[in-house]
Amino acid sequence: MKRIYAIAILSTICLSVVMNSCSKDNNENPPSNEESTVSLTNAKVYSDALYDDVSMEVLQVNTENNLSAQPSVNTQTCATVTISPNDATWPKTVTIDYGTAGCTGANGYTRKGKIIYTLNKKLLTTGAVLTASFDNYSVNGYKLEGTYTITNNGSSAGLNVTIVLANGKVTYPTGVVYTKASNTTWVQAAGIGTLTVLDDEYYVTGNGSVSTAGNTLSAASVGNLYRTVTCTNTVSGVLNLNYNNITGTLDFGAGECDKTAVLTVAGKEYNVVLP
8 A cells, every 4th residue: 555655756856957967077068969969868857857746746636535545644735636526436537726826835846727637446456547637737837738647557566557648748937848758667676565665666667758949859768777765866777868860878877876877978978967
């Protein structure tokens, strides 16, 4: 019953990423294609964080309203939650309304608008599908759009879920727009037999893309990325990146919980500062 908390914790990424957080090992300006690869890599990390926050909010609301097949805990004091039908029948439609003026949660994020999702059964049940959409929804001024789906694949050992973002769109406060798509699967690797979530660890695989002004960066995991509940960032694993004719990798390291990753583009290395 603890497992949904683990994904929520792992999905919580600080939104204060500095968008220009990549720095070259020397002071030369990179060519435009390399610079675009660096910029889009940062946009991918940032947009991942924004949509991961949606997971946290939805999973928390599920838990508080006994929609996850685990004990209900009421900690949501910010948004107004409406469930229809509010009885024992399924499927259900849930609206999380943060209001037009905005509502600041316990983690300091100010959210506006609505997350609306449907759920065919309790989320910790095999075959459960949660599909979320957005109604003028924003986090700290970043507007999100698209369809966000969480599917419980079922497993005899630990949690196994697939998270898909289709037609994602992030509008920055500056007016810059990024479109986004992703498909990742989380498979529990440790902490299965204990009551605490703090020893939970996950293999993460999948792919995604982020685009702006006709420029698209695609990313795919090389084998497994590794996530632990006690570390905000990915602790190990590699993403393959592709932008135009430029290919590269984003290497999260060999298992240390830190705030650095190495972006390699055209044989040159850039330091990426993670949340």
